[in-house]
Amino acid sequence: MANNFFRHGSIVWTAILLPIIPLIVLLSISIGSVSVPLEKSIAVLMGLGGQDVSTIIINAIRLPRVLAALAGGAALGISGAILQVFFRNPIADPYVIGVSSGSALFIAFAVFMGTSLGIGNPFSPYTLYLAGFIGALMVSLFMIFASGFVRGVTTLLIIGVAISYLASALTSILQAISDIERLHVFIFWVMGSFSGAKWVFVNFLIIALIAGLVFSLLLAKPLNAFMLSENYAQSMGINIRVVKVGTIALASFLTSVVTVVAGPVGFIGLVAPHISRYLSSSSDNRVVLPLSAIVGSIITAIADLAARTLMMPRDLPITAITAIFGAPLVIILLLKGGAT
Amino acid sequence: MLSTSRITVGYGHKVVLKDVSLDIKPGEFIGVVGPNASGKSTLLKTLARLLKPLCGVVYIDGRDMSRMTGQEVARRIGVVLTERIQPGLLSSFEIVAIGRYQYTDPFGRLTARDRVIIEDSLRATGALSLSDRRFSELSDGEKQRVMIARALAQEPSILILDEPTTHLDAKGRVEIMLLLRKLSRNKKIAIIASTHDVELAIRLCDKLIVCNEGIVKVYDVPEQLVEEGGVEELYGFNGELTFCKETLVAEPVVKDGGDFRVFVIAGGGSGLLVYRLLSRLGYFFVTGVLHKGDIDYTVARSVGARIIAEEPFREISEESFSEALRELQEANLLVYTSPPIGRLNQRNLELLSAGHALGLPIIYYARDNHIDIHLGENKIVHSISLLKDVLEEHRKKSLEKKGLSILKTE
Numbered sequence: 098m099a100n101n102f103f104r105h106g107s108i109v110w111t112a113i114l115l116p117i118i119p120l121i122v123l124l125s126i127s128i129g130s131v132s133v134p135l136e137k138s139i140a141v142l143m144g145l146g147g148q149d150v151s152t153i154i155i156n157a158i159r160l161p162r163v164l165a166a167l168a169g170g171a172a173l174g175i176s177g178a179i180l181q182v183f184f185r186n187p188i189a190d191p192y193v194i195g196v197s198s199g200s201a202l203f204i205a206f207a208v209f210m211g212t213s214l215g216i217g218n219p220f221s222p223y224t225l226y227l228a229g230f231i232g233a234l235m236v237s238l239f240m241i242f243a244s245g246f247v248r249g250v251t252t253l254l255i256i257g258v259a260i261s262y263l264a265s266a267l268t269s270i271l272q273a274i275s276d277i278e279r280l281h282v283f284i285f286w287v288m289g290s291f292s293g294a295k296w297v298f299v300n301f302l303i304i305a306l307i308a309g310l311v312f313s314l315l316l317a318k319p320l321n322a323f324m325l326s327e328n329y330a331q332s333m334g335i336n337i338r339v340v341k342v343g344t345i346a347l348a349s350f351l352t353s354v355v356t357v358v359a360g361p362v363g364f365i366g367l368v369a370p371h372i373s374r375y376l377s378s379s380s381d382n383r384v385v386l387p388l389s390a391i392v393g394s395i396i397t398a399i400a401d402l403a404a405r406t407l408m409m410p411r412d413l414p415i416t417a418i419t420a421i422f423g424a425p426l427v428i429i430l431l432l433k434g435g436a437t
Numbered sequence: 438m439l440s441t442s443r444i445t446v447g448y449g450h451k452v453v454l455k456d457v458s459l460d461i462k463p464g465e466f467i468g469v470v471g472p473n474a475s476g477k478s479t480l481l482k483t484l485a486r487l488l489k490p491l492c493g494v495v496y497i498d499g500r501d502m503s504r505m506t507g508q509e510v511a512r513r514i515g516v517v518l519t520e521r522i523q524p525g526l527l528s529s530f531e532i533v534a535i536g537r538y539q540y541t542d543p544f545g546r547l548t549a550r551d552r553v554i555i556e557d558s559l560r561a562t563g564a565l566s567l568s569d570r571r572f573s574e575l576s577d578g579e580k581q582r583v584m585i586a587r588a589l590a591q592e593p594s595i596l597i598l599d600e601p602t603t604h605l606d607a608k609g610r611v612e613i614m615l616l617l618r619k620l621s622r623n624k625k626i627a628i629i630a631s632t633h634d635v636e637l638a639i640r641l642c643d644k645l646i647v648c649n650e651g652i653v654k655v656y657d658v659p660e661q662l663v664e665e666g667g668v669e670e671l672y673g674f675n676g677e678l679t680f681c682k683e684t685l686v687a688e689p690v691v692k693d694g695g696d697f698r699v700f701v702i703a704g705g706g707s708g709l710l711v712y713r714l715l716s717r718l719g720y721f722f723v724t725g726v727l728h729k730g731d732i733d734y735t736v737a738r739s740v741g742a743r744i745i746a747e748e749p750f751r752e753i754s755e756e757s758f759s760e761a762l763r764e765l766q767e768a769n770l771l772v773y774t775s776p777p778i779g780r781l782n783q784r785n786l787e788l789l790s791a792g793h794a795l796g797l798p799i800i801y802y803a804r805d806n807h808i809d810i811h812l813g814e815n816k817i818v819h820s821i822s823l824l825k826d827v828l829e830e831h832r833k834k835s836l837e838k839k840g841l842s843i844l845k846t847e
Contacts, residue, residue: 185523318545322535325522328487332516333538333591334507380525383545 110376114391118167121398125163126155128402130410165294165358166401166415167394168302170365172351174393175313177366178373178386182320183344184254187431191352191366194257194345195236198264200356201287203232205268208283209275222293225286229357236260237349244345245338250327253345288414289360291401298358305354310390312347317382320344324380362397364419369393371430396423438463438627439484439514439595444493446476446483452491453479457653459646461629463594466621468638468659469631471648472672477631478519478599480648484629485516485597497595508539515588517581517598523573529583530568533558536590558589561624562616578609585616589624596620598630602637610634614641635668636685647671681739688739691716696839697832700768700792702785703727704776709736710821711774711802716740718825720832723768725761726753726785733776753784765792770831772824775803800827 127138133151142160146152176191184193192198207228240257247253272280319340322330331337355362373388374380400418407413439461447453453476461467469477482488484495486502495502497513515536524532536558537551547555559565564582567575572583581601588596598617602610614630614637621628621643629646632638638645638659645656649671656662662671668680668687678687699715701708701724708724709732715722725745727734737744745761747753765771771792778786792799799815802824818824 315543318538318541318543321527321531321545322538324524324527325532325535326518326520328482328518328520329516329522331487331507332485332511332514332518333536334509334511335538336507374526378526380527381531 110388111391114388114395117395118391118398121395121402122160122163122167125166125398125402126159128406129154129159161294161296161299162291162401163398165299165302166291166398168299168306169291169355169359169362169394170369170397171390171394172302172306172309172355173362173366173397174369174373174389174391175309175386176348176351177393178370178382178389179313179316179320179344180348180366181370182324182382183341183348184250185324186254187371188367189254190363191348191355192261192361192363193254194240194349194352195260195264196233196240196349196352197356197361198261198268199232199236200229200353201232201361202264202268202271203228203235204286205271205283208279208286209271225282226298226357229286229360230353232264233349233353233356236264237346237353240349241342241346244341250341253341286360289362289416290404290412290414291359292405292412294358302354302358305350306390309347309351310387312343313386313390314383316340316343316347317386320382324382359415361416362419363416364423365393365397365400368419368423368427369396371427372396375430375433438498439629440496441484441490441493442496444483444490444495446479446488447491448479448488453651454648454653455651457493459484459653459655461595461627463627464621464625465627465643466618466641467627467629467644467646468642469629469646469648470633470635470638470671471631475648475650476653477648480646480653481597481599481629481631485514486510487516511539511591513593514595514597515591515593517584517588517596517601519599519603521604522584525573527572528568529559529564529570529572529575529586530555532572532583533587533590536587539591554592555586555590558586559583561589561620562586577604578606578612581605581609581613582616585613585620589620594626596626596628596630598628600631600633602632602634610637614638618642635671636687639663639668639685679739679741681735683735684739686739690741691719697721697770697835698723698768699770699772699828700724700765700797701772701774702776702788702792703733703737703774704731704782704785706732707774707776708733711772711824712737712740712742714821714825715828716742718828720828723764725764726757726782726788728781750781752781758784758788761788762791765797766795768792768797769835770828771797771799772828773799773801775801798831800824800831 123135123138127133127135131151131154133155137151138155140146141152141155173191180189180191180193181187204225207224211224243256244253247256272283319330319335322333322335323340327337369392370385370389372392373385377384377388379385400415404413404415404418441457441459443456443458445452445455446457457480469481471477479488483490489503502510533555534547537547537555540551541547556565559568562582562585564579564586567579567583572580575583602613605613617628617630618641620626639662642659645659645662647654647656647662647667662668663682663685678689680687697720699720699722701711701722703711703724704727723743724737726747727737727744728747728749730749734744734746745757745764747757765788773789801815801817803819816827818827
């Protein structure tokens with residue numbers, strides 16, 4: 098019997114899907130309010146762009162943006178895939194552990210209360226990134242801590258959801274007492290977008306993604322055993338606590354870095370694992386995790402391209418795009434029954 | 438191999454079983470029986486190190502299990518649990534491959550040796566043909582075979598199974614129990630399985646561990662449990678079930694009462710189906726004279742009939758005969774099942790004549806067409822279904838008559 102990787106044709110899918118990524122990059126950097134011819138885009142990518150406007154647009158705005166979308170989508174895909182297995186719940190996504198709500202709360206804090214508390218300029222993106230990062234980090238640490246002693250995964254899931262509600266409640270109070278101008282800044286962040294992606298963050302995202310990907314491949318084997326049940330995993334000599342803490346740490350890490358850069362981007366983490374299982378017709382996490390990364394990055398980059406071009410020059414919230422196209426897809430996959 | 442000395446098992450502060458001392462040897466097939474919530478699962482989980490004993494130590498090969506690594510335990514003990522798993526799209530082969538967890542590299546890649554062991558495990562449980570099928574699409578019995586194969590793939594010396602036959606039909610239950618017995622023999626592994634199926638466990642297991650009311654008793658010979666009358670005690674049958682020691686079967690007792698009385702003359706196995714029919718239809722019936730130890734006696738006792746019995750290998754005594762005669766006078770109907778007649782039970786023929794003399798309606802039941810004795814104008818039936826029709830007709834008539842007489846007196 099051949100190795101799973103070959104048996105399920107996953108290598109075929111990888112071979113089909115991977116070349117799409119450079120195509121999307123090329124399209125993304127060419128399309129926009131300033132159209133750049135494809136040859137020019139290729140030249141810029143090869144470092145032969147020169148000093149003209151389109152080269153600057155590509156290098157400073159479009160390229161980091163599409164790379165951020167690709168890396169962010171991949172991170173969300175992995176995060177969603179491991180959480181669905183871990184919680185044994187097909188509708189789990191990266192945000193069930195409360196990371197984005199924590200992020201939102203701290204950003205709301207910085208935006209609405211920043212001036213009065215004297216924490217830097219509330220309209221500076223760096224203040225927002227920092228606040229978002231601290232919020233995500235705090236929720237992550239709490240969830241990692243909780244995963245170390247909470248016995249059932251369902252309890253952990255409920256804790257995550259409860260934290261989300263708590264953070265959202267506090268956020269809504271802050272929103273209620275704030276002025277319109279600040280509200281606008283905040284709402285824009287909450288809607289989620291890769292529009293603000295700077296090279297610093299892109300590098301940070303890519304390094305985080307690579308680390309996360311490697312770690313996720315190490316988690317794939319214990320997660321496969323986890324799919325049977327926690328007791329079965331334990332009976333095979335797996336240290337349950339390490340797997341729990343590792344899974345929550347990885348998922349919250351990946352989700353946090355994306356959330357900090359782009360805000361909450363919905364649906365990718367839910368739909369990418371389902372599509373991957375459907376394509377590979379496998380539930381083997383050694384196949385599903387890397388495939389979810391690829392599928393997640395492709396969908397996110399396409400959605401981002403659509404978000405900024407459908408109603409040019411306005412940027413639409415990316416979650417709106419992913420949901421409009423993703424929701425029917427999820428329903429079709431679930432009805433076909435091959436994806437759970 | 439696996440032993441405990443006076444361990445206490447339970448959850449948290451709740452003690453479930455106390456002073457459990459076990460010594461399990463290679464190749465033994467051990468059944469764990471007991472009523473619901475008697476601690477079978479708790480005991481098995483403790484033996485598998487899924488729970489810590491509240492006090493005491495579990496030893497594997499003389500070593501304290503709690504001091505061993507997960508890998509060391511997993512290579513010695515394979516487990517099959519009751520929880521139903523939903524492994525998505527995984528195939529049977531992939532499920533069994535997970536059993537190789539402690540032998541593969543960090544990415545779970547299978548070597549040629551791993552594959553051989555996985556296929557051997559599937560073959561040993563008769564599940565090799567299921568390899569490529571999705572686990573979620575298998576029947577309960579097939580799933581159980583795959584899960585046992587998965588445990589075998591750990592190359593354990595001990596297999597612990599929590600109620601492996603619970604979701605299965607009658608055939609599946611027997612097949613799985615036979616499979617476990619065979620595995621214990623062929624692979625020289627100790628197999629410890631809890632089950633509700635005491636009847637099967639007594640027949641197939643080498644030893645029984647009986648959990649009841651916080652106490653564990655080990656029976657090195659399962660028949661001893663029957664001999665001591667322990668099965669009925671264990672399940673507290675409340676008179677609704679009796680456990681038949683001779684046939685090792687739990688028999689339901691139908692207690693409908695009813696005022697239509699049937700007397701059955703039987704013996705030598707000629708009456709047992711008639712007894713079952715009468716019991717199931719809710720007749721009140723008396724049978725005799727039977728010799729103790731006769732299969733008819735055994736069955737009649739199991740279904741809770743009133744029996745006029747004689748000691749084995751003795752001629753029917755005056756005492757039993759007159760008792761039978763008294764019962765006959767109370768009866769509304771006599772069924773004669775054409776038993777073989779010899780010197781020891783000759784007087785049953787006298788009983789038949791007495792019934793005739795009393796003017797009782799008599800039904801002659803004989804599976805073969807030949808009936809030796811036939812008195813008067815009574816019915817002869819050759820099948821149990823005909824017997825049922827005739828019986829019901831008589832009962833109906835009798836009840837109608839009684840109803841009529843009640844009306845008259847009023």
